[in-house]
Amino acid sequence: MKGIVFTEFLEMVEEEFGLEVVDSIIMKSKLSSEGVYTSVGTYDFFEMQQLIVNLSKETGIEVNDLIYAYGRYFFSVLLRHHPNIFSLYSDPISMLASIENHIHVEVRKIYPGAExxxxxxxxxxxxxxxxxxxxxxxxxMFARALMEKTFEHYDSSYNIDLELIKEDGSQVKFSINRQPYAFNQ
Ligand code: HEM
Known part of the structure; x- marks a missing residue:
């Protein structure tokens, strides 16, 4: 997992819960990086898992709710770093339909080793x-958050349903509806 995902995560935790919580979750996690991340580095996903589980224990917030909150936060990071990618699309459905064949293809070039x-x-x-x-x-839930923010970015209203095809969340079906006239009613 790329360093930017760690640095921005710790930034969000500091803003929402304070520096003591950042220090505490780093201390409680067994991190081969020792919690020192550079935005261009690549680190083990297991480190992120531990940080989130420990944040969940510390705050009493469910892991998936934390991942969702982080997805909403991470969207503004993407928008700030890659405004050119967003400007290629004028509507949310075509942008979301292009993640696999265009957006994440570019991401692999910009962030070698991205998972x-x-x-x-x-x-x-x-x-x-x-x-x-x-x-x-x-x-x-990170995907769901990024999808919602994509609709909000293009000022569209939406309804997103998801169905876990595998119980562990490794295969999930998304049904995404745009409701074009909702703002005019
Ligand atoms: C992960 C970039 C748009 C879904 C990531 C990562 C980067 C990235 C850097 C982390 C990779 C790693 O840590 O190794 C971008 C950029 C985007 C974009 C630059 C647009 C400008 C989106 C959108 C979605 C999405 C709109 C909506 C579904 C995901 C998901 C992950 C991810 C779900 C987590 C990894 C996983 O589930 O395995 N993306 N992304 N991305 N991205 Fe994107």
Missing amino acids: LPTFKIIKKDDNYLEMMYYSERSMF
């Missing part, structure tokens, strides 16, 4: 996208 999910489109039209998420990291 990315696989998305497979099942159905698509102008206002509907059904796609499968596959990842052994089971970060489907």
Whole structure:
């Protein structure tokens, strides 16, 4: 997992819960990096898992709710670092349908060693996208958060349903609806 995912995560934890919580979760996790991350480095995903589990214990917030909150936070990081990618798309459905074949393809060039999910489109039209998420990291709530923020970025309202195809969250079906007229009603 890329260093930027760690540095921004610790930034969010500091903003939301304070520096003591950052220090405490680093202390409680067994980190071969010792909690020292550079944004261009690559680190073991197991370190992120431990940081999140310890943050969950410390705050009483469920792991998946923390991953979701971090996804919403991470969207603004992506927007700040890669505005050019967003400017290529004018609507959320076409942007989300392009993650696999365009966006994450570019990401692999910018961030060598990135561990990315696989998305497979099942159905698509102008206002509907059904796609499968596959990842052994089971970060489907991170995906959900990024999808929601994508709609908000393009000022569209939406409804996103997900169905765990595998109980461990490594295969998840997303049904994404755009509701184009909701703002006018
Ligand atoms: C992970 C970049 C858009 C879904 C990542 C990572 C980067 C990245 C750097 C971390 C890789 C690693 O740590 O090894 C970008 C950029 C985007 C973008 C630059 C747009 C400009 C999106 C969108 C989604 C998405 C719109 C919506 C579903 C994910 C997920 C992961 C991820 C779910 C977590 C890894 C996993 O589940 O296995 N992305 N991303 N990304 N991205 Fe994207």
